[in-house]
Amino acid sequence: MHTQATLATRFARNTFVMRSDTPLAEDQMRRAAPSIFATGKHDSRSERYTYIPTIEVLRGLRREGFEPFMVAQSQSRIEGKTEFTKHMIRMRYQGHTAGQLQAKPEANEIIMINSHDGASSYQMLAGMFRYVCCNGLIVGTVSNDIRIPHKGNIQGEVIEGAFRVLDDFEAVDASTEGMKALTLEPAEERAFATAALALRYGERDEGQAPAPVTAEQLTEARRFEDQGPSLWLAMNRIQSNVMQGGQAGRTVQGRRTQTRPVGSIDRTVSLNRALWVLAEEMRKLKS
Incomplete structure (x- = not known):
C-alpha cells in the first residue's frame, strides 16, 4: 500500500x-x-x-x-x-x-x-x-x-x-454483512444492473437510442477480487463501472466511444446513494 x-x-x-x-x-x-x-x-x-x-x-x-x-x-x-x-x-x-x-x-x-x-x-x-x-x-x-x-x-x-x-455505522456494518451473505441469481444481478443503467443514463422509451453500454457490461468485474455471486460484490462491480466509466460503448449516432466517469459532487452522491438503496431493498426482498 x-x-x-x-x-x-x-x-x-x-x-x-x-x-x-x-x-x-x-x-x-x-x-x-x-x-x-x-x-x-x-x-x-x-x-x-x-x-x-x-x-x-x-x-x-x-x-x-x-x-x-x-x-x-x-x-x-x-x-x-x-x-x-x-x-x-x-x-x-x-x-x-x-x-x-x-x-x-x-x-x-x-x-x-x-x-x-x-x-x-x-x-x-x-x-x-x-x-x-x-x-x-x-x-x-x-x-x-x-x-x-x-x-x-x-x-x-x-x-x-x-x-x-x-x-x-453499526447499522451500516450490519447491512454490509447482510449483502455479503446473500447470493444473487444471474437474472437478479441483471435486474440490478438494468436499474443502475436507468439511474445513470435515464429511462429509455421505445424508439429512443439505447444507453451507450448494456446492463451486462455493468456487471463485468474489473479485478479478480470483485468476482463472485454475492449482492455485495455485484453492487461493487456495478458501482465501479457506473462511476468510473471507461467501458467501450456506442454514441447515439452509433460511433464507438468510451463511457465517461461521473465527476460532479452532486451526481456522485446521488448515484452512489441510489445504488446503495437498490442493494439494500434487494437484500430485504431476499432475506
Missing part, C-alpha cells in the same frame, strides 16, 4: 479531487480544494447567510479523531468564485491503530459537503471505502443524513452531526 497522495487531477470537467491512503495534510488539501480554506462567504450571499468555516470544522473533527483521506471541489467559470464553491471531504474515524484499520477490507467514512456561495447546505453523510478497488461508496437509507442550513448559530451542531453519523 503506497503512502503518497494522488496529485490533484481533473475529476470531471469542473471538479478536482485528491485522495490518499494516509491522512491528508492541509497543504495537500489546499492544492485540490482551496474553498475548504475560505475565510468568509461569497459576496453574493446576504447578511442572513451564516458562513460555516469548513477548515475550522475539519480541525475540530481532527481533534475528535477524524482524519481526511479524500477531498474534491467544484470549479467555477465566474472569476473569483472558485475559492467559495462546493467541496467534499471524506473522513475516517481513527479510533484504532493503522494495523487494526487495515485488517478490515472496508473503512467507514463520514462525508462532509459544504460551500460558501449558496450552492449547498452543510451536509454529513455516511460512506464506506473499499480498499481493494478504491471504491468510495455512499450509504443510502440505513443512516442519518445531516443537513444544516446556513442560518443562525450553528457551529456546535456540525461536530455533533459527525458523531450522530458515527453512531449509525
Whole structure:
C-alpha cells in the first residue's frame, strides 16, 4: 500500500479531487480544494447567510479523531468564485491503530459537503471505502443524513452531526454483512444492473437510442477480487463501472466511444446513494 497522495487531477470537467491512503495534510488539501480554506462567504450571499468555516470544522473533527483521506471541489467559470464553491471531504474515524484499520477490507467514512456561495447546505453523510478497488461508496437509507442550513448559530451542531453519523455505522456494518451473505441469481444481478443503467443514463422509451453500454457490461468485474455471486460484490462491480466509466460503448449516432466517469459532487452522491438503496431493498426482498 503506497503512502503518497494522488496529485490533484481533473475529476470531471469542473471538479478536482485528491485522495490518499494516509491522512491528508492541509497543504495537500489546499492544492485540490482551496474553498475548504475560505475565510468568509461569497459576496453574493446576504447578511442572513451564516458562513460555516469548513477548515475550522475539519480541525475540530481532527481533534475528535477524524482524519481526511479524500477531498474534491467544484470549479467555477465566474472569476473569483472558485475559492467559495462546493467541496467534499471524506473522513475516517481513527479510533484504532493503522494495523487494526487495515485488517478490515472496508473503512467507514463520514462525508462532509459544504460551500460558501449558496450552492449547498452543510451536509454529513455516511460512506464506506473499499480498499481493494478504491471504491468510495455512499450509504443510502440505513443512516442519518445531516443537513444544516446556513442560518443562525450553528457551529456546535456540525461536530455533533459527525458523531450522530458515527453512531449509525453499526447499522451500516450490519447491512454490509447482510449483502455479503446473500447470493444473487444471474437474472437478479441483471435486474440490478438494468436499474443502475436507468439511474445513470435515464429511462429509455421505445424508439429512443439505447444507453451507450448494456446492463451486462455493468456487471463485468474489473479485478479478480470483485468476482463472485454475492449482492455485495455485484453492487461493487456495478458501482465501479457506473462511476468510473471507461467501458467501450456506442454514441447515439452509433460511433464507438468510451463511457465517461461521473465527476460532479452532486451526481456522485446521488448515484452512489441510489445504488446503495437498490442493494439494500434487494437484500430485504431476499432475506
